[in-house]
Amino acid sequence: MKEKLSQFHITILIYMTQVGIGLLSLPSTLAEYFGTNGWLALFLVFGISCLNIFLIHFVYRLGDGKSVLEILESAIPKFLLTPVYLACAVVWSFIGCMVIQEYVMLLQMISFPTTPSYILKLLIDFFVLMIILKGIYVIGKTSTAFFYLTIWLVLLEGFVLKEFEFARFTPFLFKGGTDFMKGLLSTYFSFLGYELSIFLFPYVEKNRKFTRAVLTGNFFSFILYLSVALVAFGFFSFQELRNQMYPILDLFSYIRLPFIERIENLLFGFLLYLMVSTAAMYYWAALEVSQRIVPRLKRNVIAFVIVAAMFAVSMQIDVLSDVKKFSALFSTIQIGISFGLPTLLLIILLIKRRSRLHV
């Protein structure tokens, strides 16, 4: 029997999938779109994501923990599903790819200005491929290891509190922002990742704790985002925050230890683990649906093809603003999927249930 993911692993897995490259720019996104005290918007976005998790919960309950792909295939003919699967695979592999690509471009900007970005990307892609080849159980385990490797970074927030000032928060609420709706969307990108839990049904122990684990993971991410946003709003002035690309990197570079002057390059390296976990989960989800399209191909071959194809794509998209654009585009589609897919599944399950009752 295959090993199942425990509640703890699910929590960590969700958290690690959610926290990605978006974290680095989150405070400036909040300041730019929502305006003063934009960090409060996190509560709203967190609420919406929780609603989505409940939607997934109902699918889990009604479907009795069956694989969602099986549920879909039992109701919809294969020829209709194939293009949908293909589209999903493309969206998810793109999200995974763009997360890594943005990280690579930052790494190049900060530490390796003349090393070609594709070499760095190749290394990380290889790392990701090794993980996804081993399947979801290992992804969960690796994410847990990565979690321990990165969680201590939160403590670094303590180093910048010396310059923290409540007066910089201003008493104004959401003033001077640009676009509330766009802001909601952009902030939601940082929360994306929990929706992949819908594919975990067959791999978890059958009990009610599944939803609780997903919610806890989501809550962890929320707490992390909130703490980071609060620190950034008190540390930078509001207008400055709006003008920064990656305030978290600036926070890092402010930190100075008595025995080492510039520590940020070292710290930035640890963030790689967050990106790898996020990308691995998205690639894995793409792999799950791709296998349904070509069931005869070996899983390892499909994984290799996906990662290789995405590597080729990333060689074309090597301008930071383009990466951000693609990232935003596919994340927006993903928000649609994260609400649409559970809704569709619920409808299928409800119809099935009714017909079963009639019989």
Add this chain to the structure above:
Amino acid sequence: MFRFLFMIGLSACVITGCTDQRQIEKLGFTHSVGFDLIKGEGAEEERLQVTLVIPSMENQVDKKKQILTTVSKSSKEARLKLSQQSDKQIVSGQVRNTLFGIALAREGLWKHIDTYVRDPAIGPNVKLTIVDGNAHELLSKDYPQHSLTGRYIDKLIEKEIQGQTVPEATIYSWSRDYYDDGIDPVAPLINSLRDHVRIDGVALFNEDKYVGKIEPIHSVIFSFLRGDFRQGELYMELPDEKKKEKEIVLLSSIINKRNIDVERLAGPQKFRVTMRITIKGSVLEYLGERKLSNDAQKKELEHAIEKYIRQTSEKLIAHMQKLKADGMGIGKAVRNHVSYEEWDKMNWDEVFSKLKVEFQVKVKIRDNGKFK
């Protein structure tokens, strides 16, 4: 397949190290940078003079330094030009201090600091200092007692920041206050004397333009107005009304707390700001008639100090109001008392220059040393 991939990955990891090599012997670590404005005939002729101080890595014993200077339009153009003068690859990752000549500071600093904020190689802890005079002259001069000028200035300022005689100004704090609309940035001001460098007070800015300074003798009191701190020394000469002589007091190990209250007024002044300053410290030097072991006389001295600080603060604020430089961040307190629309419409510089500011100073002499 797994093993094959692993081998590829491993070799890729190793090979990547071959690009972006930075060998320490081949690098010229810039320690301090100086910027000056050079004026020519017309407005077009304005140029930037950039000076780099590079401590030599090879001659650790002699502690030789290399000073490069060039005239250019921007700081990055200067870097390109300067690297043509050097046998080393010039890098800016270890810059500790940037000095701006006062003429350039008067024109506005933001466009020069912008490149610092943008460049990921430069950290936000780089100090920012204004030179009363010419930064190039100050950096290229030899100070016989100090082999490395840049490091000497850096340490000097760092020490003075700890004693609250100058405010800390780094790329981070300066640009934060520049962007914040309720406070104006400040920076330490230094000048060069015959064989040493001296702190010359606090440079005040309006937006990014240097507008005036706080005299060194008042800079600790300026620190009282700027915020809380836990270390500092204040030297005072208190006029004694009864006798013609002055009392001399040195207050040490100061702990300062500052609060700002804002009240609305009906008149054209709009607001009344009350700044409450609470100071605790020990008296380590006292030349005067009073007996500090006598509680009543100690109280009197406390009141005399309070009066001195209050009067000096009033002088300082009047000076700053004239210059329209809100280096203490009173604007932040006012902003937190009005609606967004009102603050948005308000011309803070104008309001600040007419503002009524009152000071309530409370001084507590914690102890008076180990002598009665």
